[in-house]
Amino acid sequence: MQDALKANVEERRGKARVGAALSGSLKFGPELSTSCEVVDVSVTGVKVQLADTVPLNSEVTLILPGSVHFGGEVMWRHGLQVGLKFRNSPEKIAERLSGFLNSDDMRVLHS
Numbered sequence: 602m603q604d605a606l607k608a609n610v611e612e613r614r615g616k617a618r619v620g621a622a623l624s625g626s627l628k629f630g631p632e633l634s635t636s637c638e639v640v641d642v643s644v645t646g647v648k649v650q651l652a653d654t655v656p657l658n659s660e661v662t663l664i665l666p667g668s669v670h671f672g673g674e675v676m677w678r679h680g681l682q683v684g685l686k687f688r689n690s691p692e693k694i695a696e697r698l699s700g701f702l703n704s705d706d707m708r709v710l711h712s
Contacts, residue, residue: 627662636652
């Protein structure tokens with residue numbers, strides 16, 4: 602049963618994910634933000650652990666070290682974990698992520 606659930610989630614994602622431990626912040630609303638940690642990442646989105654809640658379907662900006670910005674939308678929320686879908690193309694996201702991930706992880710994302 603657990604394998605079937607995992608396969609279903611992976612089919613919906615459509616893109617490989619890699620684990621990450623990146624600290625950053627999530628900006629939402631006109632002047633609101635919360636600190637966060639990226640748990641895993643793909644070229645289409647990320648799972649983040651938040652310090653505070655963010656409304657579902659919010660337009661957000663994930664800000665990582667070096668002031669690297671990723672625009673997105675909150676697609677799901679479970680407590681203080683949320684899934685973000687990126688707005689930019691997978692190619693542009695991969696280019697931005699290359700500064701944060703090692704070459705093995707980047708190969709996984711391109712598979």
